[in-house]
Amino acid sequence: METVIEVKKATKIYRPLDFWKNDRTTGIENVDLAVYRGEVFGLLGLNGAGKTTLMKVLLGLLKPTSGEVAILGGTTNDIAVRSRIGYLPELPYFPKYLKVKEVLEYFADIFGIPRGAQRKKIGDILETVKLSDKADSRVGGLSKGMQGRLGLAQAILNEPDLLFLDEPMSGLDPLGYKETRDIIIDIHKQGKTIFFNSHILGEVEKVCDRVSVMHRSHLIDIQPLSAIMEKYGSLEKYFVGTVTEGAKI
């Protein structure tokens, strides 16, 4: 199995202990993790557990206070590595006055997709995320679900080998869940690696190969979904049990 993400003892402290030794804000602490090529890896955790921090450390958007992160055999300082990564942030924002196709043209420029190839590429991506009929609509007029799909389109525009999705289903309705899930499954089928976190356990259960739990800045468990289902019968039972156990940390 080829490792595409390797993390060793990664810690991110946002604010160190002050003179009185209180008020420290820790994002993640001593995280060890390996993610393998082609898997859908799910990260669960309560609000504030450290999921977004971990993702940003992996993406190189935050520098770890200590520890090491290797990604696609290199680091995110490497432009060749960066160009193979896609990222849907927790709260994507696109200017409301831009048209859907203009947003994607902007990102296509950033990704260095030649102007001549952009029209076809953007057309294909809009089809993948089912927004073809909205190419000329302004972002401000899109529903939340459509904006989420535009976020996904932006994240997969460069055909990444490794895709990070931070809460891709939050704020969507059940139809939005299904549409997002179908896109994730589609990308997975192409052999890509997906790292994502979500509170929607039913969706995590439907797409993940392995699931991990982050609690109070620590990655306290990682297991194949099949083992979890065998042992606990549902992801919810596993998650609640693991977090309750982890509360002792």
Ligand SMILES: Nc1ncnc2c1ncn2[C@@H]1O[C@H](COP(=O)(O)OP(=O)(O)O)[C@@H](O)[C@H]1O
């Ligand atoms: N930019 C920041 N500055 C200071 N503290 C932060 C910052 N971002 C996150 N934190 C803190 O780090 C912890 C983990 O946050 P986060 O990674 O956003 O958790 P999650 O994504 O699991 O909800 C929380 O205690 C949060 O308040």
Ligand SMILES: [Mg+2]
């Ligand atoms: Mg978060």
